[in-house]
Amino acid sequence: MEKNASSESWPLWEVFIRTRQGLNHKHAGSLHAADAQMAIENARDVYTRRNEGISIWVVESRHIHASAPDEAASFFDPANDKVYRYPTFYNLPDELKNI
Amino acid sequence: MIPEEKIFEDKIAREVRIEPRDWMPADYRKLLIRQMSQHAHSEIVGMLPEGNWITRAPSLRRKATLIAKVQDEAGHGLYLYSATETLGITREETIDQLHSGKAKYSSIFNYPTLTWADIGAIGWLVDGAAIMNQVPLCRASFGPYARAMVRICKEESFHQRQGFEILLTLSRGSEAQKHMCQDAINRWWWPSVMMFGPPDDASPHNQKSMQWKIKRFSNDELRQKFIDVCAEQVRVLGMKLPDDKMKWNEDEQHYDFGEINWTEFREVVNGNGPCNKERLEARKKAHAEGAWVREAAAAYAGKKNHSSNNQ
Ligand SMILES: [Fe+2]
Numbered sequence A: 001m002e003k004n005a006s007s008e009s010w011p012l013w014e015v016f017i018r019t020r021q022g023l024n025h026k027h028a029g030s031l032h033a034a035d036a037q038m039a040i041e042n043a044r045d046v047y048t049r050r051n052e053g054i055s056i057w058v059v060e061s062r063h064i065h066a067s068a069p070d071e072a073a074s075f076f077d078p079a080n081d082k083v084y085r086y087p088t089f090y091n092l093p094d095e096l097k098n099i
Numbered sequence B: 001m002i003p004e005e006k007i008f009e010d011k012i013a014r015e016v017r018i019e020p021r022d023w024m025p026a027d028y029r030k031l032l033i034r035q036m037s038q039h040a041h042s043e044i045v046g047m048l049p050e051g052n053w054i055t056r057a058p059s060l061r062r063k064a065t066l067i068a069k070v071q072d073e074a075g076h077g078l079y080l081y082s083a084t085e086t087l088g089i090t091r092e093e094t095i096d097q098l099h100s101g102k103a104k105y106s107s108i109f110n111y112p113t114l115t116w117a118d119i120g121a122i123g124w125l126v127d128g129a130a131i132m133n134q135v136p137l138c139r140a141s142f143g144p145y146a147r148a149m150v151r152i153c154k155e156e157s158f159h160q161r162q163g164f165e166i167l168l169t170l171s172r173g174s175e176a177q178k179h180m181c182q183d184a185i186n187r188w189w190w191p192s193v194m195m196f197g198p199p200d201d202a203s204p205h206n207q208k209s210m211q212w213k214i215k216r217f218s219n220d221e222l223r224q225k226f227i228d229v230c231a232e233q234v235r236v237l238g239m240k241l242p243d244d245k246m247k248w249n250e251d252e253q254h255y256d257f258g259e260i261n262w263t264e265f266r267e268v269v270n271g272n273g274p275c276n277k278e279r280l281e282a283r284k285k286a287h288a289e290g291a292w293v294r295e296a297a298a299a300y301a302g303k304k305n306h307s308s309n310n311q
């Protein structure tokens, strides 16, 4: 473990910020820090100098797994032809109310 | 054209942002790394001339403001370094390129800040020119760059306003203060005009950058816009821009302006400006003297990791 902790490369962290109570955390950017505590403190200084946040999440970038951009078309394909998942797909008479 | 390139060009044409893991031409990546890291270095080196006046700010209000502004510039540097890293270059490589002189930063920061009025002139003119450059970059085709620029632009506007306020106060002060104000404008005007880079016909990267929608306006277009705005604003100060040839051109609906000293520009870019050596030395020294902090933090993190793994 100590071997990883080289002075030259603190790990990269992704920063997520909740801007207001009731909203979800949203990706704000990334930064380098030696550990989670430092990442949170640096994220406060870098990304919330004007009250942009009330809560911060940080996660080491290497722990994030992502879908492949090249395969996006086929990956998301199953959702493309299912119009019946939307309410407007259904033909109902106008006199029907509150539905 | 390979299929990936067609997809890429099509996205550019349709104004769809390019994201880090999308396929992109090697030259696009190179151009972005060059422009974005240069931009990041400028934010960081740009703290030095202003930092020079923090301890000597004339009031607590001015001091708090200047600290906040310089802190913002550090933040801008960090947003941009992170965005640059998404292109596959490490932070260390980027910093090394600055320290070795391989990467450039804006030539404006190689001029000295001789009086307090310079802090005003920097806010008004240098941040003003930066804003002119940065606003269209919020629509740059590379997603992380565009997003960093949106954040930066939100923060820049106070920088310019605080600078103008400093000059306005001096312009309404004693004879000596008025003189100081005009002197700062005289020294910062032309270097600010040069901030937009070489003229379009002599700018090698301009065309590619516009074609790939990294830049939206050419150097000369932005320069003209800046000059038009400043020519009006300077009247509020009751001061003069140091250009005898500056004159409203009714046909063009723009201000004409005098010859730019491109020899001086090239000299400063090539390392022979008044403060090039000092700026680079200051950066290298800060990096070297901070080494023990980086090592200590890494060692502490390593130790904590180790003990939590052994629990
Ligand atoms: Fe900035």
Ligand SMILES: [Fe+2]
Pocket (backbone or CB within 6 Å): B073, B127, B130, B156, B159
């Ligand atoms: Fe600024």
